[in-house]
Structure formats: structure tokens, C-alpha cells
Amino acid sequence: MIKVGLILGIAGACRTDELVNLTVDDIEDVGSSLIVKIRNTKTKIPRIFVVTDVGKMLELFRKYLSLRPPPSSISAFFCTTKQENVVRSQLAKIPWEKFPSVVASYLKLPDVACYTGHCLRRSSATLLADAGVDITTIKRHAGWKSTTVAEGYVENSIERPKLLIRF
Template identity: 30%
Template sequence: MIFYHIGHMDAQRIGLDWRSEFQRLEGAYAPSTMRSYRADVEAFEDWCVENCIRQPFPASVETVCRFLEDQGQSRASSTVQRRLYAIRKVHRLLRLPDPTYDEDINLAMRKVRRARSIRPRQAKGLTRNYLDSFLESEPDTPWGLRNRAMLALGYELLTRRSELIALRNRDIVERADGTLRVLIRRSKADPYGQGRIAFTSKRTADLLGEWLSYRGPEIEWLFCPIYQGKVIDRCLETTTVRRVIKEAAQRCGLRAEQVASFSGHSMRVGAAQDLLRRGFDTAAIMRAGGWKSVNVLARYLEKAEHNVWA
């Protein structure tokens, strides 16, 4: 095993400085990634305190191995892997000797994966039959106008919730046939913002038109909050998308466990499943949704034949 030694004052300085050094990452990573990195490093710090390890950084190979194996007792392997990346990032930012590439680290991660071979939880697909019922359930209020347009657009564009709330007026172009051409500028699989083009149906274009007529031209964001009946010029939180879907599921009388299985990702999952049922091949679905990984898409599609309105 490799051990690193550092003076007490330097240890205190490093413990404080990793947070300030993380500011260098702003703009290079998505805000959600930054939040995860910070939470993961803090989890490692807290674990060190609980285990009487006075010096989290620089970490020894032995300490990191113990942390990973301990986390693997209660966390998914993907979470443990992400925490390893966060520990690695701190060492690199602070220009400290990095223990995370040691072979013992690889062995520790293999143990974690083999011990907890749990399939990732898959969001329930918001397929077309669910979508139609959810749209009908929305009330005739400003919130209902917005939510109908948002659900219909998110489904047809196969967007992640972060992509949906990031849309702005300039990203939408009306076509001669009344449908819309939409530029999705940035996504998880497109960190540099090259974007992808997607198209809507006439129905979704009409629903969006009704919402925009209420919202007015002065708001930059396609979807925005509404407070006491008045629109606010800022984008929605990603949690709003999830809440809108779950509230619609409740209004439609779905069982509690069904409501719980829907998430902000459900529109993307359900649209992909519907495309498969309609006979589109994997390559076409990947292009439509901007997927880079066949394995990720395969998890969405494997339950397509079982996703029945009931």
C-alpha cells in the first residue's frame, strides 16, 4: 500500500481549498455534475471523520479502498464509481499524488460491482396512451396551458428534463405545414452544445401556440414559472417537470406505485418505446433522441412490450 504524509497546517489548508478549487470547474461541467461532485467529496470527508481519519487529502490507496468497499455495502456501484471520480478530481485539482489509479483501487471497484449486481432502476415510460390521458387531465388554467405544451413537446422531442426547460424562443421555428422545427442546443451527451434538430406534430405546435399566446412575447424562456397568474422571466427547475408528470398521473387515478415509478425522464423513455412499437430500428431511435450508447437505449426499450395502460 502507498501512504502519503503531510503537515497539519497543510492538511487544514487542503481541506479548505478543494472547495475553492472546484470553482475552476464552473462552466466546464453541467451544474448537476458539479453538485454531484461536491456531494461525493463531502461524503468522503464525512466518512473519514467517522473512521477517525484526520487527513482526507491526499488520500492513501488503503483509505480509498476502504471507502469504496464500505460505500458498496449500501450504494449502487454507479454511485460508488462516481464518488471515486470525485476523489480523483480533487487530487488532480490540488496537484496532489493521485491514489485512484492504483491496481488495488480497480480490485476494490470490481468487488463492489460483483457484490451489488443490481440493475439500474428504470423510469416508467410515459407512452402515447399515458400522454393523451395526462393532457386531458390538465385544468383550463395558465398552469394547464403550460403543462400540456410542455408534456407534449417533451414527448415528441424525446428530451431530458434539463433539455426541455432550457429551450428558448429562438430555438423554435414554425414550418409551412404548421409543425415546428426545434433546436435542442445542449444535452448530457452533447456537452459542447452542437445541438440536434427535432420536429413536432401539428397538435403539439398548437398546444405550444396556446401557451405562448398567454405567456406573451417578452419572456425569453419557452417555459417559465407562473406566480399568482403572472409569468416570471426565468426558466423552470428540473423538479417542476417531474412534479407535473406525477400530478397528472395522480389525477388520472393511477395506483400509488405507478405514480411513484414515473419521473422527469419518463417522456423520453415512453417516446422511445413507442417508436420501437411503430417499427423504427435502433439507429433511427438513437438519432431521434440523441443517444450515443446502444446499451442505455436498450434498457429503455426492453420493457416496451410490457408498458400497458392498466
């Protein structure tokens, strides 16, 4: 579940509440990719993003989906887990805010407590900037209206100086 949350969270620059509110109907598996719809956003502007089959991402997604209870019993995509079994209840927001610190701890990163659910949006923006994506596209991807806010999310990117240049 954590791996799937990281994939979706970073791929879609998701807020923790957007992950909590994801339903099975919000994610469409089209074979070679996933189409994910974020309907309930802070800005009230729905977003759509695609997760392509890089590495084992779709395999992890499909494995997690196979462990979930049937959609008829619970529509929330992420459900609480107890060991390897999925329990029939929606995952609360609190664990999502803490799961990046769990990942940071596993990776033996310093200052584990600094890793919060917001790291997903920062990581997404920084990865896009590092790939040379322009600030307008980054804003649209994450649902930011302000260029200043979007630029603030790009952490120590190798492309950051290019983003800050204005014509």
C-alpha cells in the first residue's frame, strides 16, 4: 500500500487528503498505464494524471488492487491493512501524513520527522523541474494557480534557476 501511495502521490502531486479520498472508480487501468482522476481538490479544480508502466509500478498497483475487498463493499481505494490482509475500512488521513517519514526511516535518511505527506507534492514538482518541464506545466499538473507557490515547491532542482528566469 505504501509503495502504491508513493507512486500515485508523486506521479500526481497529491495532497494526503486527495489520496485518502481516492475511490476505485477514480483509477482506470488501461493496460499499459493508469488514468487517475483527482476529483476533490483543495482548489476545487479536478486534475487527471497518467501513471505509465515504468519498472514494476503497474504490477504493484495490480497486486494491491487484488488484495482489496470488492468495490461493492468499500469504494475507498486505500483501505487499512492488518499484516497482509486488507481490512474493510477507509484509511484515515493521519497515517498518510506520516507514511513518508516511515519511508525515510527505512531509507535511513536524516531528520525523518521532516518527511510529511506534503513531500509528495514537493518531490513531484522537483522531479518535473529536473526533467526540464516548464513552470506553467508544473502549475497545471499540481493545480497551483500561483507561479510563486509552484516555484516554492521546487526543492534544490538542477533546473530551478531556469524556472526562475522571467521574460
